[in-house]
Amino acid sequence: MYLMQDTKKSIHEHAEGEYPFECCGIITGSDLKQNVHRCNNLQNKMHTEDPERFPRDARTAYFIERSEFNRIIKNALSSGEKVLAFYHSHPDHEAYFSEEDHAAQTVFGEPEYPNALQIVISVISGKVEEISAYQWDPITQHFKPSNDIGS
Numbered sequence: 001m002y003l004m005q006d007t008k009k010s011i012h013e014h015a016e017g018e019y020p021f022e023c024c025g026i027i028t029g030s031d032l033k034q035n036v037h038r039c040n041n042l043q044n045k046m047h048t049e050d051p052e053r054f055p056r057d058a059r060t061a062y063f064i065e066r067s068e069f070n071r072i073i074k075n076a077l078s079s080g081e082k083v084l085a086f087y088h089s090h091p092d093h094e095a096y097f098s099e100e101d102h103a104a105q106t107v108f109g110e111p112e113y114p115n116a117l118q119i120v121i122s123v124i125s126g127k128v129e130e131i132s133a134y135q136w137d138p139i140t141q142h143f144k145p146s147n148d149i150g151s
């Protein structure tokens with residue numbers, strides 16, 4: 001799957017607009033049309049309400065409310081769309097797939113949507129520096145770098 005130019009532009013704008021906090025979202029669609037769903041990052045709220053359970057704030061983590069996630073997925077699937085990718089940004093860090101990212105995207109050791117790309121956007125001083133994609137490898141049970149986002 002290659003990200004269309006409009007899709008890349010939308011997630012770049014989202015990442016830069018949320019800086020210095022992490023942005024997060026879901027990309028649905030088909031080979032011919034992609035839809036970017038910008039999600040609310042509730043990490044600051046969760047951190048404020050329960051700092052012991054959520055020690056990191058939105059500068060280094062994201063939290064999508066499950067009801068928002070479920071609504072986006074349900075609407076996409078009922079419209080015949082696929083879940084193409086999930087994305088989030090790393091403010092002032094590289095576009096790597098961290099152990100925290102791996103843990104957040106796997107349930108009982110596997111991702112809920114194994115065919116969806118995981119896209120990480122590096123935002124340095126408010127500007128997108130790099131975008132990387134990762135794909136689930138069922139053999140190694142880890143996400144590996146993918147060139148599927150296009151140039």
